[in-house]
Amino acid sequence: MKIPNTLRQSGGADIKLKIKKLPGIVKVFLLVLFSFLFLYVLYYITDNLFNGSFRQWLSDRYTSANMTTDIYTGEMISSISVDWFQLKTDVLIGGALLICFFVLAVHFSVQAGRRRQEQETVSEISEGIHTYLEKDVELEEAFPPSCMEIGIQVVQMKSSMEKKEQQLKAESQRKNDLITYLAHDLKTPLTSVMGYLSLLEEAPDMPQQQRQKYTRIALEKADRLESLMNEFFEITQYNLQNMILEKEEIDLYYMLVQMAEEFYPVLEAKGNTCEIHAEENVKVYGDPERLARVFNNILKNAVAYSYPKTAVKICAQQQDSGVQIQFINQGKTIPKEKLKFLFEKFFRLDEARRTNTGGAGLGLAIAKEIVELHGGTITAESGEEQTVFTVELPNRKKF
Numbered sequence: 001m002k003i004p005n006t007l008r009q010s011g012g013a014d015i016k017l018k019i020k021k022l023p024g025i026v027k028v029f030l031l032v033l034f035s036f037l038f039l040y041v042l043y044y045i046t047d048n049l050f051n052g053s054f055r056q057w058l059s060d061r062y063t064s065a066n067m068t069t070d071i072y073t074g075e076m077i078s079s080i081s082v083d084w085f086q087l088k089t090d091v092l093i094g095g096a097l098l099i100c101f102f103v104l105a106v107h108f109s110v111q112a113g114r115r116r117q118e119q120e121t122v123s124e125i126s127e128g129i130h131t132y133l134e135k136d137v138e139l140e141e142a143f144p145p146s147c148m149e150i151g152i153q154v155v156q157m158k159s160s161m162e163k164k165e166q167q168l169k170a171e172s173q174r175k176n177d178l179i180t181y182l183a184h185d186l187k188t189p190l191t192s193v194m195g196y197l198s199l200l201e202e203a204p205d206m207p208q209q210q211r212q213k214y215t216r217i218a219l220e221k222a223d224r225l226e227s228l229m230n231e232f233f234e235i236t237q238y239n240l241q242n243m244i245l246e247k248e249e250i251d252l253y254y255m256l257v258q259m260a261e262e263f264y265p266v267l268e269a270k271g272n273t274c275e276i277h278a279e280e281n282v283k284v285y286g287d288p289e290r291l292a293r294v295f296n297n298i299l300k301n302a303v304a305y306s307y308p309k310t311a312v313k314i315c316a317q318q319q320d321s322g323v324q325i326q327f328i329n330q331g332k333t334i335p336k337e338k339l340k341f342l343f344e345k346f347f348r349l350d351e352a353r354r355t356n357t358g359g360a361g362l363g364l365a366i367a368k369e370i371v372e373l374h375g376g377t378i379t380a381e382s383g384e385e386q387t388v389f390t391v392e393l394p395n396r397k398k399f
Contacts, residue, residue, distance in 0.1 A: 031109075062087050121147070129154055171344070189221040196221070245287040245373060249396070252284045252323065256314050259295055263303065271309035274299075278316035284323045285396035290370045294378075295325070297363035298389050302329035305387070322376070322394040334382035342380050343368040367391075 066079045125147050132142035132154060143151035196218040200211060253276070260274040267274055284291070302312050310330040317324055334342070343364050371378045376393040 061090075125150055133158060189225040192221040193218050193225065245290060247286050247374075248288065250284050250286060250288050250291065252282045252316055252325070253278050253280045255288070255292060256295065256316065256325075259292065259299060260314070263299060266300075266303055267312070270303070270306070272303060272306055273311045275311050275313045276316075277313060279318070282316050282318050282323065284393055286374045286393060287370075291374070291393075294367040294370050294391065295327075297367045298327045298391070301363055302327050302387070302389070305329065305331045307331050307385075322392060325391045325393075327389040329387055330385060331387060333385055334380070334387055339380060339382055343378065 062083050063080050064083065066081055068077050068079060069075070124144060128143040128147060128151060131137060132151070135142075143154075196214045200206065200214055200218075206214075256276050256278065260276060263274060299312065299314070306312055306329040313326075313328040315326045315328065368378050371391055371393070374393055376391060378389065378391050381388045381390070
């Protein structure tokens with residue numbers, strides 16, 4: 001690793017000095033050299049500076065003087081004996097302590113080197129991440145070869161973050177546009193309701209037929225106003241992050257029949273019909289209230305974009321892996337470039353916001369999240385003026 005040091009000359013220019021990290025073999029050589037010098041200094045001190053005291057200590061500890069009488073001459077003879085047991089004991093203890101000291105020194109040196117290396121690696125990675133994210137540089141310029149694998153992961157993370165950021169910006173823009181449109185649309189039905197009610201109040205002798213006509217129009221505008229207010233509520237309250245599912249076994253056939261009956265007024269207004277193709281004993285395991293909302297949102301979308309006087313088909317069948325439910329309607333083919341955005345929040349097919357199809361663009365997004373919370377999938381296909389929404393939910397044993 002290169003560690004830049006910066007010095008400033010008198011002229012103001014910066015000089016960058018680069019100190020190279022010593023290789024391992026040089027470190028070992030320096031350690032051996034230092035140990036040799038240390039031992040030599042220790043030898044010199046004991047042999048020269050403290051020679052007398054050291055010799056006296058050795059003599060006192062490991063030797064003893066003995067006086068014996070020569071049996072032939074009768075003279076006293078002095079002899080010195082070495083205490084080999086004490087010498088061997090001290091050598092063993094000293095050697096053991098020296099080895100322990102050496103092992104500990106090596107251990108702490110290795111640990112210190114490892115910590116220093118880890119800090120340097122972390123610094124390299126941190127600097128590389130900062131450089132790559134903040135500056136327009138290539139991957140090889142930001143990360144050294146040893147950190148290239150981490151650099152590749154950072155590239156992937158950066159790409160994912162940029163994609164997420166773009167999606168959030170697009171979603172926020174769609175939401176803001178939708179709220180602006182809704183706020184503008186609120187004025188039209190409100191003005192109409194107030195206008196027709198004012199006419200009814202100002203003309204108490206108005207003919208009954210005309211009174212009924214104005215009353216009906218005011219009621220229709222009030223219904224539209226309520227629908228727009230519901231869209232506002234749906235946008236502000238959209239949050240499924242903390243949803244807790246209360247699962248149970250559901251009679252799917254009965255749920256679909258009941259839902260088709262509830263949609264009868266909406267279907268009748270366009271001359272549409274709803275056909276259910278399913279066995280009466282088909283069951284599904286899940287949260288009945290949440291799944292009812294899923295099917296309601298899909299059917300509402302299917303009816304809104306169906307040709308008048310056509311049938312909306314609901315097919316359900318039990319499979320080995322679970323249950324498959326399909327909603328099929330006849331209408332304009334959805335372009336492929338729009339089909340992939342159907343389940344995104346605040347996405348709407350009709351950009352002109354016609355009153356018969358104008359919605360907040362949350363119905364299918366909510367349906368997708370609920371289905372995925374159940375461990376299932378939801379897809380859409382469109383072609384030859386036919387659109388098919390397919391919901392697949394797993395069996396109970398897979399929950």
